[in-house]
Amino acid sequence: MAKLIETYACIPSTERGRGILISGNPKTNSFLYCNGRSVIIRYLDRPLDVEVYAEHAYQTTVARFSPNGEWIASADVSGTVRIWGTHNGFVLKNEFRVLSGRIDDLQWSDDGMRIVASGDGKGKSFIRAFMWDSGSNVGEFDGHSRRVLSCAFKPTRPFRIVSCGEDFLVNFYEGPPFKFKQSHRDHSNFVNCVRFSPDGTKFITVSSDKRGLLYDGKTAEKKGELSSEDCHKGSIYAVSWSPDSKQVLTVSADKTAKIWTISENFNGTVAKTLCPGSDGVEDMLVGCLWQNDYVVTVSLGGTIYVYSASDLDKEPMIMCGHMKNVNSLAVLKSSPEIILSSSYDGLIFRWTRGFGYSGKLERKDKNQIKCLAVVDEEIMSSGFDNKIWRIPLSGDQCAEANIVDIGNQPKDLSFALNDRDLALIAIETGVVLLRGTQVLSTVDLGFTVSACVIAPDGTEAIVGGQDGKLHIYSVNGDSLKNEAVLEKHRGEITVIRYSPDVSMFASADANREAVVWDRVTREVKLKNMLYHTARINSLAWSPDNTMVATGSLDTCVIVYEVSKPASSRTTIKGANLGGVYAVAFVDDNTVVSSGEDACIRFWQITPR
């Protein structure tokens, strides 16, 4: 049986030039954001506690808790809003097709009965407000001609709705049933966000023209603005009110977050400027939330900074993770256990088990990573060009990388674990032997290679071909001598791994099958490991050589015991939505898996 013990969640997906909207529930200190097709629920006081809702069929854009905290409404790019319960396994209450294009913002009315959603209507309606349980419309919303980026519901009666969008307009609707009342064109660029203060007396709009304007909550008269002294120097992407309605938090593309004090005459002055992060493009701030005592800002790179509102000078808590799929994992043998994960956009993160995110490995060049291998203090990675990067790790950071051009695109890499200088790299029709940064030899094997591995002592190498055959070679210096060809697989070999004690090796193919072989006799030790329903992407041995875990595109991780028949296996279904790309054993009973959903999960395996 397998039990989930830890999840390192992905971070919000961000887009340059647009803000993102995150929201939360003040009662449970949780906050919500979207990544890919999932909605992630996290807790501000417990960064390791993560829940994922993955029922949308399209990319999700925004999600909000209802005022009573019982329901969450989430919206996606197809214009669908799903309303589901927070507890009890996220049971779906309703699903409505609200707009014909993507939904950019969504808000509940304060009594939890109505929801307003706005976005891109492709020429037809850009905003709709409806009853949460029946979906019936509660008003007509005209007045916008382009995408409506944000909308807000006045929290106190009489109810009003404000919307703002790419046509630079801020529209005000009275109701219910909501009807257009007036429109303001005070901004000179996209109006990115509009929010009512919690007491309902004012609302603020922020825009890409770097200004923020304040209006009266009931009459929608423009009353004041955020002072131009010390104002933002870039587009303001999002705004959030403090719970006491006296201050607002704004985040901007100038990489700062500012807290403004709003006076009674509706003018705002800067109270504090926060500059999380250093000065890269990644640190443009795109989202914010002020909840109870927490001030949360999200950067373009996806890093979430949580400040304490009462003590803004204190260092923020940083929550980070992957934004794109995690395509490889490696476990560094140390204690506490450290995992390195890399995603194809070139980011390598370090995670400490039990604690979470513990740093990003800074690399000088952020090129994409396709394959990654790690051994003790060295990382070897390859991307989509012809180069291999050997990066020694000094302590926590990467030292200067050594780049080797091998002349062909690498398809797979492998270190000889006991002789770290020696590495084997698979290229299109052969392999390259590398010692340090010198190419020892490039051997053309005559068949299309798809996977390779070199034994820890560097004397034997196994190369898998696209035709499913495993070729075993003995390595002498810089040449390979063909020892045997094993034919059992019926699909392209995807991964081959030696067991830690080198007595066995396991291979897996694209036809869902994995096989364990005895290294000396080259006989099949365990077969019929055919329980996956899609291509096997990754394979790992447990440190005590008794178990093999396979991760596949069918989102499952299956753990087999070598001494028992394949049918007595432990299956982890849905380990990573979208497909498992990498799997590794942390210790004899724990497997870590990562995949398309950019999350890394730890599973405790108890053998049956």
Add this chain to the structure above:
Amino acid sequence: MANAASGMAVHDECKLKFLELKAKRTYRYVVFKIEEKQKEVIVEKLGDPTETHEDFAACLPANECRYAVFDYDFVTEENCQKSRIFFIAWSPDTARVRSKMIYASSKDRFKRELDGIQVELQATDPTEMDLEVFKSRAN
């Protein structure tokens, strides 16, 4: 016995052994093979009632097709002891195409000879014949 669509006859012993399994429960499973030379389906192996699913799975060759009948015993949710007779068309992916064709075209005719099959299963690899599959199909 009369000719089938593929011209395969069914040996009398097949029907007799099946009836014994059904009525007197003298076997756990029966494995049938198509003998190409005599052009008929014959009984290849009989399993003792004490044998299990694993023994049965071991009897089916990994590279050749077979037909089999298995008597599966289980306990329902209401704690009733029940049994179901499964007909398994074993047609592994690694078998020769000619073999698969012959077994596939004769299957219907053969099944009609065995009166009393409750569930039919087609297995193309050992995972499709797993105990869990039996459990779910027995419902």
